[in-house]
Amino acid sequence: MKANVAIEKEVSVKFTGDWTLNFQKVVYQYSDGTSDRGYRFIWRRPDGHLQAARGQARIPERKYLEELTAKAEAQGWY
Template sequence: MAYFKIQHEVLTGNEGEWRLCFQWGTYTYEDSSSEKGYRFIWRRPDGSLQPARGQARIPSANDIFHLFHLATKEGWFVNVENKE
């Protein structure tokens, strides 16, 4: 198991709907070690995260490209690992 601390996030869709998220953050493991990385995860209509044992289903490649574009526009997608 790991705990994930969100440092950056972009989302698809509209508030009040299921929204696919692309996030950058820190994974902290049970042994207290940590790693930084990206993840996709869904937010429920109430804004809470939908944790899953498997991976988040991504409906289309366009969703991925759109999220990458938004993250790049916000300045944290490209080379974020070298900045933080």
């Protein structure tokens, strides 16, 4: 089944070379008309495009996971 992803909210941490690691609140919209809400980590390239990686984003250190989730909480994500 194919899915499109709609980004509702996003926080990010900038890395060398203008890459950013992003934590997103998203809605997965499936080709059968159903949808699921959730969260994902994904890299954004310097050109602004998302870097798809078969559903996985390598997080270099735990501190970035904690920084991104703290930013989301500070913005009132639920």
